[in-house]
Amino acid sequence: MKSTSNTPATDRRLRNKMSFSQTVSNSLTMAYRGLLKIRRTPEQLFDVTLQPIIFTLMFTYIFGGAISGNVQSYLPVIIPGILVQTVITTSIVTGVQLREDMDKGVFDRFKSLPIARIAPLSGALLADTIRYTIATVLTFTMGYIMGYRPDGGLGHVAIAALLVIVCAWSISWIFAFFGVIARTASSVQGISMIVLFPLTFLSNAFVPAETLPKLLQWFVKINPISHLVTAVRDLSNSGTIGWDLTISLIGAAVIVAIFAPLTVRAYMRRT
Amino acid sequence: MSNNQGKKLLAVNGDWAVEACGLVKSFGTNRAVDGVDLKVPTGSIYGVLGPNGAGKTTTIRMLATLLRADEGSARIFGYDVVKEAQIVRQLIGVTGQYASVDESLSATENLVIFSQLLGLGRSAAKRKAAELLEEFGLTEAAKRPLKNFSGGMRRRLDLAASLIAQPPLIFLDEPTTGLDPRTRNQMWETIRRLVKEGSTVLLTTQYLQEADELADRIAVIDHGRVVAEGTVNELKASVGTSSLYLGIKNLQDLQAARQIVERVLNVGSSVSTEDGKIIAPMADADRVTDLLIAIRGAGIQLAELSVQKPTLDEVFLTITGHGVQEDASKASDKSQKEGVGRG
Numbered sequence: 284m285k286s287t288s289n290t291p292a293t294d295r296r297l298r299n300k301m302s303f304s305q306t307v308s309n310s311l312t313m314a315y316r317g318l319l320k321i322r323r324t325p326e327q328l329f330d331v332t333l334q335p336i337i338f339t340l341m342f343t344y345i346f347g348g349a350i351s352g353n354v355q356s357y358l359p360v361i362i363p364g365i366l367v368q369t370v371i372t373t374s375i376v377t378g379v380q381l382r383e384d385m386d387k388g389v390f391d392r393f394k395s396l397p398i399a400r401i402a403p404l405s406g407a408l409l410a411d412t413i414r415y416t417i418a419t420v421l422t423f424t425m426g427y428i429m430g431y432r433p434d435g436g437l438g439h440v441a442i443a444a445l446l447v448i449v450c451a452w453s454i455s456w457i458f459a460f461f462g463v464i465a466r467t468a469s470s471v472q473g474i475s476m477i478v479l480f481p482l483t484f485l486s487n488a489f490v491p492a493e494t495l496p497k498l499l500q501w502f503v504k505i506n507p508i509s510h511l512v513t514a515v516r517d518l519s520n521s522g523t524i525g526w527d528l529t530i531s532l533i534g535a536a537v538i539v540a541i542f543a544p545l546t547v548r549a550y551m552r553r554t
Numbered sequence: 555m556s557n558n559q560g561k562k563l564l565a566v567n568g569d570w571a572v573e574a575c576g577l578v579k580s581f582g583t584n585r586a587v588d589g590v591d592l593k594v595p596t597g598s599i600y601g602v603l604g605p606n607g608a609g610k611t612t613t614i615r616m617l618a619t620l621l622r623a624d625e626g627s628a629r630i631f632g633y634d635v636v637k638e639a640q641i642v643r644q645l646i647g648v649t650g651q652y653a654s655v656d657e658s659l660s661a662t663e664n665l666v667i668f669s670q671l672l673g674l675g676r677s678a679a680k681r682k683a684a685e686l687l688e689e690f691g692l693t694e695a696a697k698r699p700l701k702n703f704s705g706g707m708r709r710r711l712d713l714a715a716s717l718i719a720q721p722p723l724i725f726l727d728e729p730t731t732g733l734d735p736r737t738r739n740q741m742w743e744t745i746r747r748l749v750k751e752g753s754t755v756l757l758t759t760q761y762l763q764e765a766d767e768l769a770d771r772i773a774v775i776d777h778g779r780v781v782a783e784g785t786v787n788e789l790k791a792s793v794g795t796s797s798l799y800l801g802i803k804n805l806q807d808l809q810a811a812r813q814i815v816e817r818v819l820n821v822g823s824s825v826s827t828e829d830g831k832i833i834a835p836m837a838d839a840d841r842v843t844d845l846l847i848a849i850r851g852a853g854i855q856l857a858e859l860s861v862q863k864p865t866l867d868e869v870f871l872t873i874t875g876h877g878v879q880e881d882a883s884k885a886s887d888k889s890q891k892e893g894v895g896r897g
């Protein structure tokens with residue numbers, strides 16, 4: 284056995300504050316942990332892999348004829364809609380997994396290490412962008428297979444993909460907040476679904492707003508998800524950047540501005 | 555306990571690894587820790603001994619910055635656990651009662667991540683992980699996910715994870731609960747080696763034998779309070795004197811022998827139920843000579859004679875008014891249900 288002798292406490296260089304670069308490096312390590320966990324348990328990617336495939340197929344063939352006359356002309360409407368719906372639903376997982384993680388024994392170890400206390404939270408949020416990317420790529424690929432040829436071109440499609448990922452990341456702060464304050468993982472799932480279901484379905488993701496009753500139309504039009512969907516449609520179908528993109532980004536920024544401090548505060552108090 | 559002298563001597567050089575003063579923690583109306591004072595000298599093994607629910611884990615969690623005390627204060631090498639928590643975390647390694655490693659990752663991945671969090675580069679972290687796995691005999695299982703690790707392997711990995719930064723103070727919450735005798739002995743060896751290398755170890759245990767074997771000093775806690783503190787010998791001495799054990803060859807002589815013992819030593823006696831030995835407190839060693847002569851005179855043949863210091867079991871019984879073993883057996887039931895009462 285090796286006989287390394289320990290440095291006594293009095294001879295160590297100690298600091299009570301974490302530097303910014305250490306916070307970044309700790310967050311990256313925690314994100315790396317998140318990726319390892321995804322690799323070890325690929326079944327937790329079911330939602331981001333199956334949902335885009337099944338939803339794209341189902342919605343296109345069920346509603347395609349009724350809404351747009353035929354499947355081909357429905358694709359430019361439905362693909363951006365399903366993209367937004369899928370990626371944003373995926374962001375719920377952030378909160379659920381955060382709650383599960385915080386209840387596990389390993390969290391005690393993180394708390395006892397001299398690391399930036401925010402790292403487990405920021406790392407988790409960072410690692411989840413991988414999930415959004417997978418969902419985005421799969422949805423577009425699925426659309427392409429079914430015959431969707433976005434007129435905006437690859438560059439604009441890429442911008443649209445990035446926009447969706449950024450917005451999903453912002454929205455994941457809301458669910459991270461639920462994750463931090465809730466008592467069980469299943470309650471996080473429950474609350475999040477209640478919030479998200481009306482937001483995604485009462486939008487223009489699947490049907491044009493004009494076909495809806497007056498009251499619903501009003502809600503659909505102010506719903507930020509609708510703006511995001513429109514922004515994605517504009518980008519990928521015609522390569523234009525309009526107001527909807529600005530509104531989406533402002534909405535994302537507002538969500539982060541409100542929920543990031545709330546989440547961090549609640550998180551610091553809980554740990 | 556009457557160890558004031560020892561306390562004063564050590565306090566002069568001010569070299570405490572742990573100094574806790576009046577720690578209180580309540581969960582609802584339950585005062586889990588109710589004014590605990592602890593002083594752990596640097597470089598020693600300190601045992602915290604107590605039955606189920608005594609408040610051992612809660613105390614350790616407060617000292618390890620995992621839980622904030624309602625009242626009282628604690629210092630680790632002079633640094634306050636609340637105000638200077640990040641410094642304290644650089645000085646401690648914590649092995650909790652329940653394994654604090656990532657179940658879904660492999661042993662190597664766990665150690666690499668913890669090493670990187672502690673500031674090691676990628677290759678240094680990998681080297682450190684390999685080195686620790688080797689040291690704790692886990693190399694073969696290094697790549698397997700922890701889900702199919704045995705309890706003992708998990709415990710060793712957990713301890714390995716606490717030693718990455720070679721901390722000068724190590725908290726071990728029931729390090730040997732659930733280990734087989736051989737693994738337990740290995741764990742004891744590891745703990746002794748850590749102290750030889752300059753670390754201080756604070757461990758909790760429900761096993762008196764373990765505290766006896768390892769600890770330089772012991773605090774006995776019960777219902778959230780320290781009910782006794784001192785070295786093992788001080789604690790034993792506080793209970794009283796040694797006991798005399800007499801084994802009689804022909805059991806029909808037992809009553810006669812007891813009468814002689816009680817008459818000559820002038821004390822009460824008892825008979826142990828397991829092996830039929832006569833047990834009597836022995837205040838005055840000289841009287842034993844008289845006793846032996848008297849027994850020979852009565853024609854009673856002895857099978858065995860021994861003098862034993864009181865066990866910590868008896869110490870515990872005397873101090874708290876209830877035994878530890880009965881609690882400990884319940885505890886091992888409980889510790890199998892992972893995750894009970896974690897904060």
Ligand SMILES: Nc1ncnc2c1ncn2[C@@H]1O[C@H](COP(=O)(O)OP(=O)(O)OP(=O)(O)O)[C@@H](O)[C@H]1O
Pocket residue numbers: 581584586587604605606607608609610611612613651760885888895896897
């Ligand atoms: N998070 C918690 N919430 C509520 N009560 C708690 C919590 N943690 C501990 N307790 C209570 O505090 C008391 C002390 O518990 P603690 O875990 O410190 O005991 P212990 O000495 O470590 O026992 P054991 O030998 O079973 O590990 C118990 O009555 C327990 O039920």
Ligand SMILES: [Mg+2]
Pocket residue numbers: 610611612651727
């Ligand atoms: Mg305990």
